[in-house]
Amino acid sequence: MRVATFLACFAGAAVGCLDGRDATIPASATPYWFPQPVDHFGSNNATWQQQYFVNATFYKPGGPIYVHTPGEQSLTTRFVDGTHPTDLAQTTNALVVAIEHRFFGKSNPIPDLSGSSLQYLTIENALEDF
Numbered sequence: 001m002r003v004a005t006f007l008a009c010f011a012g013a014a015v016g017c018l019d020g021r022d023a024t025i026p027a028s029a030t031p032y033w034f035p036q037p038v039d040h041f042g043s044n045n046a047t048w049q050q051q052y053f054v055n056a057t058f059y060k061p062g063g064p065i066y067v068h069t070p071g072e073q074s075l076t077t078r079f080v081d082g083t084h085p086t087d088l089a090q091t092t093n094a095l096v097v098a099i100e101h102r103f104f105g106k107s108n109p110i111p112d113l114s115g116s117s118l119q120y121l122t123i124e125n126a127l128e129d130f
Helices: 003-011 084-092 123-129
Strands: 032-037 047-055 065-068 095-099
Touching (some): 065 084
Antiparallel strands (some): 032 047
């Protein structure tokens, strides 16, 4: 599932996108996961779990969604609870989502960092993740 589709589910913009699953916005201190293809372009059809956190403390329906991608580091709750997007969320009734980059932290499409694994660490695949 692309992040845009996922966020639309929580914002209420897409009807039925969770296939009957509960669309309750999760607590910010809980890590959540969603499936991504190892290779968005077809040479490896396996999937892996990408980690994210959500802070809905200030969210009101119709408010914006701020997506924080911390880049090349491990994801922690700090990225939804103690950064500039969180400050903005308080004044704009926004939802804050932080999503971990592939091959960093706990979001590893393939468990090792060999050259054959890192062929999937491309700008194109990373962009498709988001």
